[in-house]
Amino acid sequence: MLELKDICFERNNKKILNHINLKLDIDKFYVITGPNGSGKSTLAKIIMGIEKPDSGTILLNGEDITNKSIDYRAKLGIGFAFQQPVQFKGITVYDLLKLSTNKELTKKEACNILSKVGLCAIEYVDREVNKSLSGGELKRIEIATVMARNPYLAIFDEPEAGIDLWSFQNLTEVFKEISATSKGTTLVISHQERILNIADEIILMGEGKIQKFGKKEDVFDHIFKPKKCCKEVAACERGR
Amino acid sequence: MKEEDRKLLKEVVGEDPTKADSYNIRKNGQKLDRKVNPNINIISKEDNSGIDIYVKEDTLFGTVNIPVIITESGLKDVVYNDFHIGKNANIIIVAGCGITNNGHWDAQHDGIHRFYLEEGARVKYIERHCGLGVGDGKKVLNPVTEIHMAKSSYMVMDTTQIKGVDDTIRTTKAELDSDATLVITEKILTSKDQQAKTEFIVNLKGENSSTHVTSRSVATDNSYQEFISNITGNTKCYAHVECDAIIKGEGKVKAVPEIFAKNVDANLIHEAAIGKIAGEQLMKLMSLGLSEKEAEEVIINGFLK
Numbered sequence: 001m002l003e004l005k006d007i008c009f010e011r012n013n014k015k016i017l018n019h020i021n022l023k024l025d026i027d028k029f030y031v032i033t034g035p036n037g038s039g040k041s042t043l044a045k046i047i048m049g050i051e052k053p054d055s056g057t058i059l060l061n062g063e064d065i066t067n068k069s070i071d072y073r074a075k076l077g078i079g080f081a082f083q084q085p086v087q088f089k090g091i092t093v094y095d096l097l098k099l100s101t102n103k104e105l106t107k108k109e110a111c112n113i114l115s116k117v118g119l120c121a122i123e124y125v126d127r128e129v130n131k132s133l134s135g136g137e138l139k140r141i142e143i144a145t146v147m148a149r150n151p152y153l154a155i156f157d158e159p160e161a162g163i164d165l166w167s168f169q170n171l172t173e174v175f176k177e178i179s180a181t182s183k184g185t186t187l188v189i190s191h192q193e194r195i196l197n198i199a200d201e202i203i204l205m206g207e208g209k210i211q212k213f214g215k216k217e218d219v220f221d222h223i224f225k226p227k228k229c230c231k232e233v234a235a236c237e238r239g240r
Numbered sequence: 241m242k243e244e245d246r247k248l249l250k251e252v253v254g255e256d257p258t259k260a261d262s263y264n265i266r267k268n269g270q271k272l273d274r275k276v277n278p279n280i281n282i283i284s285k286e287d288n289s290g291i292d293i294y295v296k297e298d299t300l301f302g303t304v305n306i307p308v309i310i311t312e313s314g315l316k317d318v319v320y321n322d323f324h325i326g327k328n329a330n331i332i333i334v335a336g337c338g339i340t341n342n343g344h345w346d347a348q349h350d351g352i353h354r355f356y357l358e359e360g361a362r363v364k365y366i367e368r369h370c371g372l373g374v375g376d377g378k379k380v381l382n383p384v385t386e387i388h389m390a391k392s393s394y395m396v397m398d399t400t401q402i403k404g405v406d407d408t409i410r411t412t413k414a415e416l417d418s419d420a421t422l423v424i425t426e427k428i429l430t431s432k433d434q435q436a437k438t439e440f441i442v443n444l445k446g447e448n449s450s451t452h453v454t455s456r457s458v459a460t461d462n463s464y465q466e467f468i469s470n471i472t473g474n475t476k477c478y479a480h481v482e483c484d485a486i487i488k489g490e491g492k493v494k495a496v497p498e499i500f501a502k503n504v505d506a507n508l509i510h511e512a513a514i515g516k517i518a519g520e521q522l523m524k525l526m527s528l529g530l531s532e533k534e535a536e537e538v539i540i541n542g543f544l545k
Binding site for chain 1: 484521525
């Protein structure tokens with residue numbers, strides 16, 4: 001359903017994305033992982049249209065969306081949860097959820113959405129989405145705005161970033177629920193083994209390239225295989 | 241009452257002003273209609289330059305509407321309205337001015353409102369200003385609010401000027417005795433070549449008095465706004481002044497904060513933030529399917545809500 005063809009993105013003479021080719025299927029849960037600076041977030045932003053690639057093509061169900069705007073892509077069913085949730089003065093959680101669903105939403109329906117991300121809804125629905133909320137609360141609300149849209153392709157950029165361990169444990173349950181019930185494709189950028197464990201397939205990135213892409217078990221072997229130093233390898237070879 | 245007057249009044253008051261417990265409606269410098277009740281009395285000043293509003297002590301849940309409308313191009317209306325709020329009374333006051341100027345001459349309203357709150361009185365004061373009409377004469381509003389707050393009194397002042405006012409100088413002065421609290425929220429939107437200047441001068445005289453002033457403004461096109469706050473803490477007291485502004489196009493906003501602590505226990509804070517709409521805010525709303533223009537509207541409407 002989503003296909004990236006030969007995507008390149010360079011800034012300040014650094015190749016952030018270097019000839020990326022990727023195909024995502026319907027109804028799967030993907031996790032992109034890799035070290036800091038490997039290009040994960042840039043890749044996600046390019047899919048949503050927040051960044052424009054220098055070259056390459058993005059196809060969604062065969063339609064070329066490379067030069068389409070963020071809102072056009074949103075209307076096609078792409079959703080994006082920001083790594084740093086955006087705050088708004090004067091806009092309440094309820095307002096934001098109404099905008100997300102693009103329909104007349106009752107407070108009860110809004111509360112149901114918030115309950116899915118583990119927030120005691122009645123306490124939050126009329127609060128402003130501003131700095132009075134904690135990092136964990138903002139993160140959950142951000143995730144709720146994406147879930148409320150039932151997107152065809154939901155992208156979550158490092159949902160664990162900036163939240164405490166306890167909040168993160170609860171968030172893992174949210175993603176398990178999404179994985180079990182979502183009818184669309186989910187793409188999560190994460191460093192956390194607990195999130196990686198939920199994935200159907202993992203995309204391992206490094207130095208702007210996809211280093212490994214495949215089933216969880218296969219990529220796990222690649223990520224967690226102990227790496228021997230040259231000296232040890234030489235000693236082993238001598239012993240053999 | 242003419243239908244067009246009713247419409248303009250609704251724009252100012254937000255509803256039919258004649259539904260309030262008591263009201264005084266002024267049009268083009270003259271009394272149009274008035275209603276009083278046993279607890280709230282309204283008396284014209286002898287020179288017809290305004291009214292005195294008397295609220296008896298211990299009055300609960302009273303409402304007073306005193307809107308002003310101006311429909312004559314070239315009229316300059318100056319009015320002095322004095323509010324005497326009795327001990328422990330609890331009241332909502334809705335005031336404001338709507339100008340429809342379809343002519344070439346400037347139309348101006350200067351409303352000078354003086355509040356005298358006795359001990360324990362509680363007031364919610366809502367003030368709305370707007371300008372309408374297709375004439376090239378200016379719509380000018382210069383409201384002055386003077387607030388005298390006795391011990392343990394409490395006042396919320398909520399002022400809004402959203403559209404159509406070409407020139408405004410808004411002055412608010414307050415003096416607070418011990419344990420008195422004043423909360424001010426101001427929202428202003430200017431566009432085209434409009435100018436708005438607001439000044440808050442608050443003198444915290446009594447121990448444990450406090451004030452919280454929030455100004456949210458949006459300056460678009462080629463408009464100019466100036467926000468001046470001047471808070472003096474003479475004793476153990478608390479003040480928080482917050483000025484947030486969004487600028488668009490060639491809009492300009494100047495914030496001038498002045499806080500003066502005259503006592504070691506005075507705790508005075510000023511925050512000011514001026515800037516364009518954050519790119520992340522636009523992107524977030526666009527990722528929910530809103531166009532850039534729709535996203536801007538949602539952000540500004542929320543900001544001024």
